[in-house]
Amino acid sequence: MTASASRLLRAAHHAASLTSVRLALFGLIALAACWRPLEQAGGMNDFRDAHLLHSYEDAGTRTVQRYGQLPLWNPWSCGGQYALGSPQTRVSAPTMVLSALVGARRAEPLVLWAFLVLGMEGFFRYARRRVGSTLGALLAAPLFGLTSFTALAWSIGWLNFAGFLLMPWLLWGARRSAEGKVSGAAVVAAVFALLLGFGGTYPVPMGALFVALETGRTLYGLRGTRRRVEALWSLGATALFTLGACAYRLWPLVETMRSSPRVMAGTPGNAFPALMEMLLQLPARGGYSDRGNFFFAPVALALVVVGLVLGKRRALFPAVVAGLSVWMAAGYAASPSLFAGLRALPIFETFRYPERFLVPAGLFLAELAAVGLAVLLARSGRRPWEAWAAALACGLALAGWGVEWRAFDNLTRWSQMVPMPAEHDQPFAQARGNRWEQGHFLALNRGSIACGEAWPVPMSDKLRGDLPQEEYLEDASAGSARRAEWTPNRVTVDVDTTRPAVLLVNQNWHPGWKVSEGDVFSRDGLLAVHLPEGRRQVVLRFVPRSGLGGALVTALTWAGLAFVAWSTWRSGKRLLTGPGALGVAAVPLVAGVLVAQVWHEPVATPRFGNPDGSPLTVPELPAGALPVSARFDVPVELVATQLPPGPDAEGLAHLVLYWRVTGPVPRSVGVFVHVMTPDGGRVGGDHSVVGGTWFFGDAPRGVLLRDAFSIALPQATRGEWKVLVGLWHEGGDQSRVTARTLEGQEIPDSRVPVGAFSIPPRDRVDESSAQP
Template identity: 65%
Template sequence: MTPPSRRLLRTAHRLATLPGPRLALFGVLALIACWHPLTRAGALNDFRDSHLLHSYEDAGTRTLTRYGQLPLWNPWSCGGQYALGSPQTRVASPTLLVSAALGARRAEPVVLWAFLVLGMEGFFRYARRRAGSALGALAAAPLFGLTGFTALSWAIGWLNFAGFLLLPWLLLGTQWAARGKVSGAVLVAGIFAFLLGFGGTYPVPMGALFVALEAGRTLYGMRGTSRWRTALWGLGTTALFTLAACAYRLWPLVETMRSSPRVMAGTPGQSIQTLARMMLELPAPSGHSNPGNFFLVAVALALVPVAVVLSRRSRYPVVVAALCVWMAAGYAAKPSLFAGLRTLPIYGTFRYPERFLVPAGLFIAELAAVAIAVLLVRAKRSPSPRWKWGAALACALVVAGWGVQVHAFTRLTHWATLLVEPPPTPPESEQPFAQARGNRWAQGYFLAINRGSIACGEAWPVPMSDRLRGDLPQEEYLEEASSGTARRVEWTPNRVEVDVAAARPTVLLVNQNWHPGWKASVGEVVSRDGLLGVQLPAGEHRVVLRFLPRSGIGGAVVSALAWVGLGFVAWRARARGGRQTQDARGAAPSGGEKADARAATGPGVRSGQLGPEALMVASVPLFVWAALLTAWHEPVARAVPRNPDGSPIQVASLPPNARRLDVRFDVPVELVAAEVPGAPDADGFVHLTLYWRVTGPVPRSAGVFVHLPGPEGSQRKNADHAVLGGTFFFHEAPRDTLLRDAFAVSTKDWEAGEWKELVGLWHASGDGSRISAQGSDGKPLQESRVEAGAFTVPPKPKP
């Protein structure tokens, strides 16, 4: 390598290692990529998901800035819901302070920019250690940090998915924790706590998966050395501190999901060709389509073979990237790794396997960093000019790839449906809070007029009362109007004050959902068919209702103890390190003594402070958590399971017009009866109903197949589903009760004539085989299915 090129390489390496110039580069790249969102900051994103998810941030911001309260209860959504217990809210994150300072809508692109910078810097720090080159890590950092899915997430209102960019920080913290560093425990615990508060329904469980893999990778690299035991202490302590640090959000989430589980069914999958288009095809300038959703510039993939051939450092990222792609294929891959993952707790809520392309992009970018590192080393050491040209070409292509990556990111941000004509945001209206019928896909307009929406668009069954009203003259009233009067004194999201004059014992009703976290200064808080109520004695009372949930308050106490414990461990480590330094200065040992001292202390003591003592400290918050769970009891707010048409799933008896079938399957499931109308309704829908009974444990893979063959020459239709009424898998369904499974099919383009409904069970998420069945006479059913009924599609009217 010539002297000028060596000087240039040294200068580039020096700049890469300096945080100031490096962050300035990342900041400029992020600024260019975010220019479109930043110039339209404050505009309303009219995409339906954005309306729903942004309303949560808006509610949290209003609660903090207008009422001076923490965003524990959200009265503006679904008739009132527990904000900390809703998985997709990000009001428990420090980014809420940015929203409070700038406004919820103006803060979004600023937060997006910050995440991009954090993502690039985190990747640099992670890849620098794994690739062994600051320049290689710097070159590959924008390829991951500007991943296309982050832009898409912002465009459709899923800003919480920007949490994927913190994955390198988690892996870096895991490495530090395995070396016994307190900073590793702080980093892992802090990132997971932040992601949970930011609504990381996918980044958190996926991050936990890759942290576990990174821990295994690190332990494998330490096998046979004294550092292995230090790593076990460090990783175990980090796991306990992380669990406790997340309690403030984890406890409410677990409580909510246990009472109202989020059910995800189906067998989603994508072919390898589709996945390749998602990653490598340049996104369209506007609109929504799969190609380019996870864009990663092709130069990263082009460098993968270089890394594989020239470096052993490529083994792990190659394997994990391949596993990510396999996972991303979902059920289209045979066998399906994603199907196996969904059998684990929490991961059963995953709906979109293609999101594993984000971590796949991380490890592909790591391979690109390894390739550049190897080429630079070969160019420096080898006299052959081909290595110099190869390294120069690789660096030039990667730098050019930055531009392509930024261009693709910008295109994806243009997919946002932003209202730029005046007014870009709904006009504010100062009026007392009240519930309205609402619109789940237009909630962005309701908070501006201080109205709650009782039309709920959540992906989990929020416990909602059937007695919620959107037309009440006042929101607080007495159950029996003749028993007295009720007058609102003050209203805030977490506190409602009402003056009641009752001639006899009565119940004060508040037009919001009941939750066990509501406490009253007078009387007893009760649930009136899911509606918030207070049972009061006769007389005049000033009733003060406060929302003080056990999981929110108790979880905050546990998390605070975790951070106090981490602070104590860090203080002890620093004090111990200071004493060791003083001893070293006083003793001045010989060379051999120095070597013996290093061997005795090792990285677990000098650079690592996470040992048995730290593990004991980390256990204290968890013992407190267990004590709170034991001593502090609360009832549970459960959602009433309903079909999509609003009918209850559990029924006491069959309706008179149901046709008895009495089909028994080789699993403990009975198809008791069915309802099939004779013809579609006026809108062309056929409303079908099946009545099931589960009497024992059923495999997780069991689902319903519904085949609808029509007149000769027509194509058979299907209405298969693995979840009864959108609520229960068979293996989770209530036992020994009648389950009403109602669903509908549209016959808009169906041929006229008679159509039959053939029903059976199959292993929907397994091998696809059918489950044998016997009819009411005990004989096996042909093709393991029964005819539940038939209906006739009339001829279409001539235009």
């Protein structure tokens, strides 16, 4: 290597070590990547998911800007929902401040830009420690930072998925924490808290998974039992601090999910060639496809290969974890399926898209590229050809930046931006709404009852979008109610009644609603207040225990962390590496438990229903049910059925099966229903989730389950339609579960005949009817 090249290399290393230079570089790269999103700032993304998710941010921004309140309750979505308890909202993240300053829509591309910069800087810090090369880490950082999934997420309104970019900070923080550094604990706690507040439904659990792996790697790398014990103390305290820092959001989320559990069925999978297309094929400029959604520049794969071959021990961990990530991304298409195993765990059971594991796969591929660069740069001073190899590697990295920028830019072109909706100044009211275009309803100051969330939001079926006034007396003859003031978190109503009455508010009830007079309660899920007779002003306030209690725990946690940092600085001893820090970290959590004990609040119990709205459990069989009493070789009993006399006027047959579960049932077991047509054909009514709510394995034991479903009959063929029901391993080898009579005799084909209905000659489908 010539002296000038050597000087240049040293200067590049030095420049890369300067935070300001790195941030300037990353800022510039992020600016190039975000050029189009910034140009479209202020427009409304017309993709359906964007309407749903952006409406949350818009609602939060309006709550802050117009009413000067914290975004706790969102009356504009789904008839009213707890903003902190809804997993995909971003309103509790610090980015809300930016939304309040420049507007929710203009803030989005700025947040995207900031996350890109943070992602590259985080990767740099993580990789520098891991690969031992400042310049190598710098050159590889954009290979991860420009991951195309972020661009896709931006285009379809999933900005909360930009949280994936903060994963390197978690890994970096976990390692520093294991080394006993308070800054590591603080970074892990802060990033998890930020991601949770930012609606990181995937980044948070996936981040936890990879933090666990990184922790194992760090512990393995430590020498001596004492250091490992200290690391365990430190990691334990970090875990508690993280729990406390997340409490402001975690408590509301846990509370909400317990009252409204989400079922995610199915066996999603991706064949290996499809995964390679997602990872290595340049995404198109328009249209939706999976190709290139997780693009990693193929040109940079040469660096990955160098890292794998020459990186030795440094390459082992990223290589193994990248492999595990790809295996996970294959979902159920891989055999054995790692993803299926992960889904057996709590929280991870709601994962729907295994291919999202290609984001961490990209991270560890970038780390391998950094290893390759580090090795070649370290050897560049030995022989001339090695200097050329290092120069070529740097060129490849730069080419990788260019290709990834191109992929990023292509994906940002997928966004469907339309002008911001025109604002209509009118008092708030609920509308029937439309979740496909929800953004327009906030501009109308209307709540959209129509709700398209990914989880069963607790909603009243008594919400209406045609009321003359939103606050009214249940019995109109009891007096009058008139809105005096309306804000998202506080509603004031002047009430005058001649006898005790119930005041109804056309919003969903939540245990966090409190009232100045009377008793607040749920009337079929609607916000209601029992009032004595007389004239009074009733003030309803949304003061949720979980939100305020959680915020207290979070505040105490940061005070505790500050105390640990101060003690460490003052005494010079590492408080984090002993039991003391664990005690400090536990204090806020204990305070949280005390708050939960002292502050009584009603519990929102889950309301389990069938897709037709009928209850999913019943205390006893109704009069019209026909006992069946069939048993299966899994602890499930088909107790009875309720068949209609025939299809309704629209050709729909409404059937009910009564089940009882008495023990653990594999998740693979589902129901098959064969409706045999008079001419020998068959119509199916299979479903693996009872009432659209429970797998048999999740259903309460010993309870009568009422499984209601409907089947559209293809043609009204006259004659008798027999119904046969059984169980099968729908999510497994698809074999039938043996069915038996009460006496234990096997039922032929394991199909239980449960009855029949008939279509008489004159009972034809009336196509002109519009009645249900």
